[in-house]
Amino acid sequence: MASPERVQFDGLRKQASILLETKRYTEAVSYAKRALELFPDDPRLYVLIAYAMARVKNKEAPDWARKAIAEEPNNPLWYGALADTFRFLGNWKETLEPMSKAVAMSPENWQFQSLLGLCLLNGKKFDKALHHLKRALELNPRDPRTYQRLGLVLIRTRHRDEGEQYLRKALELAPDDADIQASFGWQMLLTGKRNEANEAFREALRLNPQMVLPKIGLGDPEGERRGLKDRLFRVSIRLATIPPRVALFVFHFILLELMVVYLLLAYVNNYVQLLQLSPLVIVVASWCFFFLIQPFIVKAVGNRRGAHFI
Amino acid sequence: MPISSKTLDLLRRLVAERPDDLKVRLHLAELLIEDNLTGEATEVLEQALALKPDDPAALRLSASLCYRLHMFEKARDSLEKASRDGPADPKSDLLLSRVYLELGKYRLAEQLYRQAVKGDSSLEDSVYSDSIRSRETGRVAVKLGGRDTGLDFESEGPSITFSDVGGMEEVKEYLRMNIIFPLKNPDLFKQYGKRVGGGIMMFGPPGCGKTYLSRALAGECKATFYHVGIHEILDMYLGSSEKNVHKLFETARRTAPAIVFLDEIDALGQKRSSGGDSWGRALRGTVATLLAEMDQLGTPEKPILVIGATNTPWAVDLALRRPGRFDRVVFVPPPDLAAREEILKLHLHGKPTDDLDVPRIARKIEKFSGADIRALVDRAVEDVIKRAMRSGKTELIRTQDLLDAADKMHPSTVEWLATAYDYVRYSNEGGIYDQVKNYLDKNR
Numbered sequence: 001m002a003s004p005e006r007v008q009f010d011g012l013r014k015q016a017s018i019l020l021e022t023k024r025y026t027e028a029v030s031y032a033k034r035a036l037e038l039f040p041d042d043p044r045l046y047v048l049i050a051y052a053m054a055r056v057k058n059k060e061a062p063d064w065a066r067k068a069i070a071e072e073p074n075n076p077l078w079y080g081a082l083a084d085t086f087r088f089l090g091n092w093k094e095t096l097e098p099m100s101k102a103v104a105m106s107p108e109n110w111q112f113q114s115l116l117g118l119c120l121l122n123g124k125k126f127d128k129a130l131h132h133l134k135r136a137l138e139l140n141p142r143d144p145r146t147y148q149r150l151g152l153v154l155i156r157t158r159h160r161d162e163g164e165q166y167l168r169k170a171l172e173l174a175p176d177d178a179d180i181q182a183s184f185g186w187q188m189l190l191t192g193k194r195n196e197a198n199e200a201f202r203e204a205l206r207l208n209p210q211m212v213l214p215k216i217g218l219g220d221p222e223g224e225r226r227g228l229k230d231r232l233f234r235v236s237i238r239l240a241t242i243p244p245r246v247a248l249f250v251f252h253f254i255l256l257e258l259m260v261v262y263l264l265l266a267y268v269n270n271y272v273q274l275l276q277l278s279p280l281v282i283v284v285a286s287w288c289f290f291f292l293i294q295p296f297i298v299k300a301v302g303n304r305r306g307a308h309f310i
Numbered sequence: 311m312p313i314s315s316k317t318l319d320l321l322r323r324l325v326a327e328r329p330d331d332l333k334v335r336l337h338l339a340e341l342l343i344e345d346n347l348t349g350e351a352t353e354v355l356e357q358a359l360a361l362k363p364d365d366p367a368a369l370r371l372s373a374s375l376c377y378r379l380h381m382f383e384k385a386r387d388s389l390e391k392a393s394r395d396g397p398a399d400p401k402s403d404l405l406l407s408r409v410y411l412e413l414g415k416y417r418l419a420e421q422l423y424r425q426a427v428k429g430d431s432s433l434e435d436s437v438y439s440d441s442i443r444s445r446e447t448g449r450v451a452v453k454l455g456g457r458d459t460g461l462d463f464e465s466e467g468p469s470i471t472f473s474d475v476g477g478m479e480e481v482k483e484y485l486r487m488n489i490i491f492p493l494k495n496p497d498l499f500k501q502y503g504k505r506v507g508g509g510i511m512m513f514g515p516p517g518c519g520k521t522y523l524s525r526a527l528a529g530e531c532k533a534t535f536y537h538v539g540i541h542e543i544l545d546m547y548l549g550s551s552e553k554n555v556h557k558l559f560e561t562a563r564r565t566a567p568a569i570v571f572l573d574e575i576d577a578l579g580q581k582r583s584s585g586g587d588s589w590g591r592a593l594r595g596t597v598a599t600l601l602a603e604m605d606q607l608g609t610p611e612k613p614i615l616v617i618g619a620t621n622t623p624w625a626v627d628l629a630l631r632r633p634g635r636f637d638r639v640v641f642v643p644p645p646d647l648a649a650r651e652e653i654l655k656l657h658l659h660g661k662p663t664d665d666l667d668v669p670r671i672a673r674k675i676e677k678f679s680g681a682d683i684r685a686l687v688d689r690a691v692e693d694v695i696k697r698a699m700r701s702g703k704t705e706l707i708r709t710q711d712l713l714d715a716a717d718k719m720h721p722s723t724v725e726w727l728a729t730a731y732d733y734v735r736y737s738n739e740g741g742i743y744d745q746v747k748n749y750l751d752k753n754r
Contacts, residue, residue, distance in 0.1 A: 018577075019577075022576070022577040023625070024577065029394075030394065037398070202736070205732075205735075205736035205737070206736055206737050206739075207737075209624075209732035209733045209735065209736040209737045210729060210732050
């Protein structure tokens with residue numbers, strides 16, 4: 001028969017996990033710490049605390065995951081948990097080492113393979129990401145998130161059509177996944193399929209109204225509509241996602257260079273005829289500049305609002 | 311024993327010479343508290359906490375000072391923070407127990423007292439222990455299988471009514487029409503085959519009076535009120551959670567008409583997409599029992615109303631909102647002007663005040679929750695105490711003190727309303743957030 005301490009410990013641990021699942025992170029930490037006072041060598045509780053802390057962006061979270069590793073260094077789950085804490089804190093660079101260790105210790109675990117793929121994707125190591133995501137798919141061909149991640153890698157490596165197919169497959173497997181809807185929406189937006197994109201964004205927001213990426217995709221403001229600033233942002237979104245944007249970007253860049261050279265020549269040599277044209281040149285140059293900075297504006301506004309662009 | 315002024319002066323000088331020495335500051339604060347120089351002690355402790363906001367010793371000392379000044383919420387917050395960041399301390403547990411007792415949380419007070427005594431048997435105090443028990447009058451203890459699990463549901467007879475709730479006319483009217491009228495006229499509803507009682511989900515920003523309104527509702531219906539927190543349902547020995555739910559409803563049926571108020575219903579009925587498998591396994595039985603109990607909620611003559619309160623209605627599983635369950639939804643908005651005036655008066659009651667322009671202050675604190683208003687008054691009182699310490703005489707709380715305090719605060723409901731706005735805009739399926747939409751349209 002279990003000792004009263006063990007019964008109490010189990011109760012506290014279960015309560016802590018329920019509180020974690022129900023997003024009562026502070027309480028979950030408190031219950032887990034109480035359980036740890038009874039049996040301080042249970043790595044599951046260290047990890048539980050790590051997850052709860054990471055969810056509230058507490059920078060101590062990785063330290064708690066490390067305590068679990070110290071208790072049980074041969075368990076790959078704890079390395080995965082350490083990587084997860086970094087992931088929740090937005091430190092993608094730090095995720096690579098522990099997640100690679102987890103994969104090395106348990107190469108047949110499709111979740112580890114897929115998550116390592118995600119970490120590599122965020123670290124812009126697309127070739128390696130592709131390798132691990134394909135392996136994850138071999139191990140579990142029904143995981144929608146792996147399809148989504150693979151789709152994003154392929155899109156970033158200029159295999160747009162293939163990438164889109166993977167995103168569609170992910171959507172087919174998990175139509176209620178707001179994250180996948182948002183990824184799909186952005187892909188549609190960047191390929192000029194605005195209606196399909198908007199539909200995906202709205203669906204993502206219906207599923208999770210607080211998601212930032214689809215709101216940005218729709219050009220919606222953060223809170224209630226605030227006027228000119230938001231209208232300008234909508235224009236920025238349109239210009240930054242216009243389908244032939246690479247060609248247009250090059251064209252505008254060259255045009256801007258020419259205009260700048262033109263203006264410099266006119267002023268340095270004081271060519272009166274050229275100077276008469278300068279207002280028009282300034283307008284054209286301003287437009288080019290405005291066009292060229294749009295992707296940066298979208299990225300800056302997105303980052304300010306908490307979006308994470310890969 | 312009064313502390314000699316020489317010692318205090320010496321420590322004051324030491325603090326001035328070594329402004330970063332936390333220990334000296336805390337020692338000075340301790341002696342000031344002992345000498346009842348609470349105003350100066352407050353200042354010294356504020357400076358100490360500014361140096362090291364998470365220092366457990368500073369937090370504990372601050373809590374004991376707040377307890378002396380009857381600022382129980384602040385004392386509780388400091389002690390909880392100290393126990394989170396610092397090692398266990400039986401004396402702090404005892405102080406927290408006293409704080410909870412003042413806040414009316416008897417069960418927690420008792421638990422903490424036991425914990426304190428377990429940690430340090432010299433803290434045993436039979437008079438205090440008796441006083442906890444004596445203040446628990448009206449409590450219904452539920453014994454499971456012959457053993458007292460320590461689980462109890464606090465019940466109380468009708469004590470307050472809608473006349474005790476200032477403002478909030480729209481919500482009260484809704485409750486009158488949809489809840490009170492059917493409960494008072496069961497025969498009419500019986501004729502049409504309509505069920506009386508049932509479940510309603512009350513949601514709104516935290517600290518806006520969902521519990522208070524429910525108590526008043528119980529008073530209006532002359533019903534027994536059961537307030538059940540999620541921790542009481544999620545019994546430590548998880549297997550008995552279902553039994554707890556069953557016992558609760560059985561007790562409610564015996565004392566019907568009754569209102570069962572389930573706080574934080576979202577934890578019990580969390581959306582499956584946002585919870586993991588472990589949640590599903592652990593709580594499935596409890597939720598199933600709750601739903602089964604809700605299907606047999608008393609008779610028209612002895613109805614039971616179940617109110618599920620939540621700050622996050624979007625986290626509640628749709629299964630709980632199906633017809634016959636929590637199918638009626640009531641939005642409890644931040645207090646309106648009349649309610650804010652009432653809450654202000656309540657918190658200022660018994661304090662030395664000037665001729666206050668309460669309507670002006672109430673207008674200034676739009677969107678403040680009841681809890682925000684309490685914090686506002688606390689803040690203003692702290693400033694007045696400092697002024698009194700400087701002048702050496704009792705100072706009155708003036709309108710300007712409260713207005714100044716309001717300038718330094720932001721309503722905590724704004725963040726909630728911003729989140730709710732997203733749900734109104736993108737996910738208002740079945741019009742569940744229509745009441746929020748109306749509120750936002752009116753208060754833009």
